[in-house]
Amino acid sequence: MRILVVDDSSTMRRIIINTLNKLGYKEFHEASNGREGVERLATTPVDMIITDWNMPEMSGVEFIRAVRANEATRHLPVLMVTTNAAEDDIVEALRAGVNNYVVKPFTPDTIKEKIAAALKA
């Protein structure tokens, strides 16, 4: 499975990729904000997106709206990994098209469960 990890923190991208590696996922692509994520998707096919919310240039929610508005990417499962976990945040993310939601700080088990749920959605 090819996974695009979008986060402005290189540390968080590495933590997510390390976690996914341990879960058996092997192919990753990275972007440091939503705009870069859109550009990456235009050239690199992926099977799933994991994105942060608070990022410069283009936020995670704006990125997801762009993904859902594009015929070529609208079907992709999207998992949001963020500290934004107020009820209104989750509603906004779901309206934008998120399939599932991981709140930072997170455990590897949480990521595993949420990926499985996002892939089923």
Add this chain to the structure above:
Amino acid sequence: MTIPPRMIGNLVRATEEVFETMVFKSVSAQEPIADESFRPVSNVVASVAFAGYRCGLVAFHSSTGAARDIAGAMLGIPPASVNGEMPDAIGEIANMIAGTLRTKMAEVEPAWAIAVPTVTIGSDFSTKYPTDVTRLLLPFSMEGQSIFVELILTGR
């Protein structure tokens, strides 16, 4: 203006949760430092501003050595191998503490907006705030090293 006790408790719990879950180190909270003039000795400061129902910032202070230990633990590499990764890792610590505090406070009041982190590293700098802010400095002990989480509130 005073800082609500609930907010202080939530800041302590947010810091403990971030360290236990993402740094794999336990931290123990010490008594808050009330002396407004006290400035922690730190070479690394990461701050995240917030605005909305409450305005202010959360800042994380540590020595360079503690910051390397934290970054190494987060990334699963020896502290001696940590180099350029440290500022980003410490910024993410501040981001998660501020974000977790925001989420906990959103259970009882409107959620604030939070900014992306800013990280300052150096050996000869200090931070000054306007006189009308309310400040709380929370020391924590992490494996014998001191780290600090600071909360600044303005306005309301």
